[in-house]
Amino acid sequence: MEWILALIDSIVAFFLTVFKFTPKFIPGVIATMELTFFSILLGTVIGFIVAMLKLTNKKVIIKITDFYITIVRGTPLLLQLSFIFYGLPSLGIEIDRFPSAVIGLAFHNGAYISEIFRGAIESIDYGQKEAARSLGMTKWQSMKRVILPQAFKRSIPALGNQFIIAVKDSSLASVITITEIMLLTRQYGAATFEIFPIYFIAGSYYLAITMVLSKLLRKLELKLKVNER
C-alpha cells in the first residue's frame, strides 16, 4: 500500500508543478516564437538570394556562396551564435542580444534553405525554361513566371522540415541568454529541482509549436496541389 500512496503523491506533485509552471513559460514561448519567426523569415530571404546568386553561374559568386554554405554546415550552430554575440564585439561590431540571435539563426537557416531552393529550381524540367524562353521571355521573366512558382511549390515539404528544425534550433539562443523556452527550463529546473515536470512542460510547448507549424505547411501544400492530377 505504501508504494501506491507514494505514487499517487508524486503524480499529484507532478501535476501541481505542471499547473503552476505552465503559465510561467509564456514569455519564453513568445520569445521562442519570435526568434523562430524572424529567423525563418530572414533565413528564407537569405536562402532565396543565395540560391539566385548561385544560379548566375559566375565563378566568383559561386565561390563566395559555397564558402558561406561550407562554414554554416561545417561548424556548430552553438559556436556560430556565440561568435556573433561574444566574438564580433572584439572586431568592434556589437549587436544586441535578440538581433544577434535572429541573425545567427537566419544565417544558419539561410544556408540550408538556399540548398532547398536550388535543388527545387534545378528539379524543374528543362523544357519549362525552354518553352518560356522560346516565347520570348527574358531569363528573369521565365524565372519569375514559370520556374519559381513551380519550384516554390516543390520545395515546401523540405522547407517545412527546415522550419521545424529552426524551431528546435532556436533553443540554442539560450546560450546568449535569451529568455526563451530552454533558458527558462534550466532556470526553473535549477530553482525547484522539479526536473521532470519542468522538462515535460518545455517539451510539450516545443511539440505544440512544431505540430501547429507542420499542420499549416501541410495545408499550404494541399492548397497549392489543386492543379495536379
Next chain:
Amino acid sequence: MSIIEIKNLHKYFNDLEVLKGIDLKVDDGEVICIIGGSGSGKSTLLRCINFLEKKTEGEIWIDGEKVHEKESDINHIRQKVGMVFQRFNLFPHMTVIQNVMEGPVTIKKMPKSEARAIAMELIQKVGLEDKADEYPAMLSGGQQQRVAIARSLAMEPKVILFDEPTSALDPELVREVLIVMKDLAKEGRTMIVVTHEMGFAKEVADRVIYINEGRIAEEGPPEKFFDNPEDERLKSFLGQILV
C-alpha cells in the same frame, strides 16, 4: 520575301559536328516539312533557328534582320519565332487560358482583358473552349499539344517551328493535332515541321527536306520528293518508313 534565311550553318557539340553547313530559305506562307533519321540533326536545326542552341558558324536572318546572338536581340527575335515541342511543355501551374495569355501579358505587356479575349479566340480555334479553365494535367496529350499551339500563336509569330509535335502522342490523338496544323497551313502560316507523319508532309508541305548526317541531302515539292526521290539514302529511308 524570306522569313528565314540560313547560310552555311554549322553546329558542334564539343567535337561532334551535328550540322555540317545548312542553307535554307523559307518564304512567307511556306510550309516546310523536315524528315530524317534519328540523330541526323533535325531538332538541332530547329533549336538553332530559335537560339535554344547557339550556332557554331554561319548566318541566320529572320524577317530580314541578321541575328546577332545578344540576349536582347534574341528575346526580341524569339517573339517572331514560335516553337511547339514534342513534349508540349505547357506551364503546369497555369490553366489553359493562362498558358495562352502568358506570352502577351508578360512579354508584350498587353492588358489582361485584351489578352484574355485573344486567348479565348485561339482556344476556340484549337477546339478546347470547354477546357479553358482546366489545368494541363487534366488534359490528354493531344489536347495539351493543341494548347501549346495556341500558346505559340498568341505571340503572333512570323513562323512556327514544330519539333515532332505528334510523336509523344498515342496514335488515336495524332489526328486532332494534325487537323489543327493543317488549318494553320491553310491560313497561310509559315511553318517548319519536323515530323515522321509522311501523310501530313505529302498533303500539306510546300517543300520537303531530307536531312542526313547534318546535311540537306534532298529537297523538293512533296510529289517529286516522295514519288521520285534521287538520293539513295532517302530512298531507303522512305522504304523503311512507308512499309
